[in-house]
Amino acid sequence: MNNKNSQPLQSPHWADKLASGIIKWQKKLGIKNLHVDDMKTPSGRVHTGALRGVLLHDLIAKVLQKQDPKVISTYIFNDMDPMDGLPTYLSREDYEQHMGKPLYKIPAPSLKKSGIDFTQASEEEKEKYSQAKNFAQFYAFDFINAFQRLGCEQKIIWSHELYESGQMDKTIKIALDNVDKMKKIYHEIADYDLPENWYPFQVICEKCGKIGTTLVTNWDGEKITYECQHDKVNWAKGCGHQGKISPFGGTGKLLWKVDWPAHWTSIGVNVEGAGKDHSSAGGSRDMAKAMCEQVFDIPNPFDVPYEWILIRGAKMSSSKGVGTSAKEFVELFPPEIGRFLFTYTHYNSVIDFDPRTMSIPDLFDSYDQGARIFWKKEEGDQRQGRAFELSQINDVPGAYFLPRFRDLALWMQHPEINLIDKFSEIKGSEFTKQELEELKNRKHYAQIWVDNYAPEEYQLTPLQELPIEAQKMSSEQIEFFQKVVELKNSKNNWSPQELQQAIYELAKNSIGTKLGFEAIYLALLGKQFGPKSAWLILSTTPTLLTKRVAQLKEI
Numbered sequence: 001m002n003n004k005n006s007q008p009l010q011s012p013h014w015a016d017k018l019a020s021g022i023i024k025w026q027k028k029l030g031i032k033n034l035h036v037d038d039m040k041t042p043s044g045r046v047h048t049g050a051l052r053g054v055l056l057h058d059l060i061a062k063v064l065q066k067q068d069p070k071v072i073s074t075y076i077f078n079d080m081d082p083m084d085g086l087p088t089y090l091s092r093e094d095y096e097q098h099m100g101k102p103l104y105k106i107p108a109p110s111l112k113k114s115g116i117d118f119t120q121a122s123e124e125e126k127e128k129y130s131q132a133k134n135f136a137q138f139y140a141f142d143f144i145n146a147f148q149r150l151g152c153e154q155k156i157i158w159s160h161e162l163y164e165s166g167q168m169d170k171t172i173k174i175a176l177d178n179v180d181k182m183k184k185i186y187h188e189i190a191d192y193d194l195p196e197n198w199y200p201f202q203v204i205c206e207k208c209g210k211i212g213t214t215l216v217t218n219w220d221g222e223k224i225t226y227e228c229q230h231d232k233v234n235w236a237k238g239c240g241h242q243g244k245i246s247p248f249g250g251t252g253k254l255l256w257k258v259d260w261p262a263h264w265t266s267i268g269v270n271v272e273g274a275g276k277d278h279s280s281a282g283g284s285r286d287m288a289k290a291m292c293e294q295v296f297d298i299p300n301p302f303d304v305p306y307e308w309i310l311i312r313g314a315k316m317s318s319s320k321g322v323g324t325s326a327k328e329f330v331e332l333f334p335p336e337i338g339r340f341l342f343t344y345t346h347y348n349s350v351i352d353f354d355p356r357t358m359s360i361p362d363l364f365d366s367y368d369q370g371a372r373i374f375w376k377k378e379e380g381d382q383r384q385g386r387a388f389e390l391s392q393i394n395d396v397p398g399a400y401f402l403p404r405f406r407d408l409a410l411w412m413q414h415p416e417i418n419l420i421d422k423f424s425e426i427k428g429s430e431f432t433k434q435e436l437e438e439l440k441n442r443k444h445y446a447q448i449w450v451d452n453y454a455p456e457e458y459q460l461t462p463l464q465e466l467p468i469e470a471q472k473m474s475s476e477q478i479e480f481f482q483k484v485v486e487l488k489n490s491k492n493n494w495s496p497q498e499l500q501q502a503i504y505e506l507a508k509n510s511i512g513t514k515l516g517f518e519a520i521y522l523a524l525l526g527k528q529f530g531p532k533s534a535w536l537i538l539s540t541t542p543t544l545l546t547k548r549v550a551q552l553k554e555i
């Protein structure tokens with residue numbers, strides 16, 4: 001983007017910086033094709049936190065693809081992992097028998113018993129979930145829906161298909177042939193000494209179908225010997241079966257810490273970041289790096305250690321069923337604004353998001369400002385403009401008027417306010433079709449925010465009964481409130497701005513604005529702070545205003 005001459009040269013957006021770093025690294029190592037990947041075990045509803053990795057990788061891949069369309073972008077679901085715990089929303093009775101089995105071999109739950117709220121879902125959406133072939137796919141669908149809504153376009157890979165297709169065979173053999181090197185890595189990197197008889201592989205028991213309970217006891221270069229142990233883990237019971245089987249073609253999988261770099265090796269991944277939890281010294285990312293270099297003989301993929309996203313208020317929201325899972329979270333905003341949350345914040349900073357505070361209106365404001373910077377309607381940090389550009393799901397739109405979210409949220413609660421007139425006035429000209437569409441769209445999200453999360457000052461309903469807090473009002477404040485009601489009654493067609501100005505003057509010339517506005521909030525809402533008072537007064541019926549004056553006089 002071109003900076004205006006008067007502005008100092010600003011540093012590029014972090015995604016662009018990251019992409020140039022990757023390309024430099026690629027050239028240095030002589031890597032032919034870039035392959036960006038991320039992965040996840042679909043063991044139940046996927047939490048919002050997991051969105052950060054998907055968005056980050058999608059963004060990196062897209063910025064790279066602008067320069068080289070051959071860059072590959074994938075997302076792997078580790079569906080061969082065992083079921084090793086049961087989410088609270090699933091019935092133990094239904095799933096006890098499946099504990100320890102690979103997730104792709106476990107039946108999908110019914111919609112009703114899945115822990116996902118389908119009350120708002122369309123028939124088409126329900127049909128899609130009903131077609132999930134297994135447990136892993138059912139919850140993966142839920143997560144895929146969420147990230148695709150934010151414009152992520154990774155190619156989905158099911159890990160069990162990689163194993164079954166034989167694509168992992170060569171890597172499995174390397175892993176089993178190099179047990180001593182692996183043990184050395186565990187010792188050196190994680191300070192962990194493995195037992196004499198250790199192999200980085202788990203078989204799906206031929207008798208009971210469990211994978212979490214088996215232990216490999218030998219490898220002869222062609223077949224492995226294994227036991228399905230009763231008490232290997234405390235979350236599943238093995239059947240005691242002993243067998244000998246080839247480890248190739250999907251009969252089992254590599255242990256997690258080996259499985260990760262083995263996937264990279266088998267499909268050629270060379271860019272994969274990891275959350276900070278994996279990136280501590282001696283953690284799984286360090287282990288994977290050592291295995292790439294010492295066992296699998298591939299370059300350690302370019303790493304991007306990224307920070308958390310903290311979503312607060314889950315306890316409050318879970319009762320309403322909003323904002324707990326990734327899918328529910330993305331429904332709080334239009335897709336490009338949800339995406340903006342991730343493109344705007346540097347991957348190295350924590351995203352601390354609480355829908356109960358002003359996080360949502362603030363996000364809309366930052367997005368709108370980014371748009372104006374991008375459209376050259378406002379000067380500012382070009383990175384914010386670039387974040388707006390990178391947030392678009394479709395083509396980047398040309399300049400148009402964006403109605404401010406927090407004003408919309410307030411004004412739409414006033415039946416007397418015509419939103420189109422109001423915002424056209426601010427814009428200074430008539431709304432276009434695109435702007436009408438934007439207003440309608442934002443209204444939908446403002447309603448969700450007001451109904452579920454907005455701080456009380458954004459909820460305008462005056463209380464029908466005298467609030468206890470009104471006892472705090474001084475006699476001057478009571479008198480002032482009466483004057484405000486008289487002022488309002490003195491004219492029929494107040495515009496909110498006019499009335500606001502009149503109240504302001506009245507307060508300034510009597511008890512002062514602070515005490516004056518406080519009087520209105522205390523009398524009608526029982527709070528010391530509130531929305532613009534004129535709007536509050538105008539949204540209160542004349543009967544209630546008269547009644548309140550009478551009640552206050554009796555204090």
Ligand SMILES: [Zn+2]
Nearest residue numbers: 205208228239
């Ligand atoms: Zn068994």
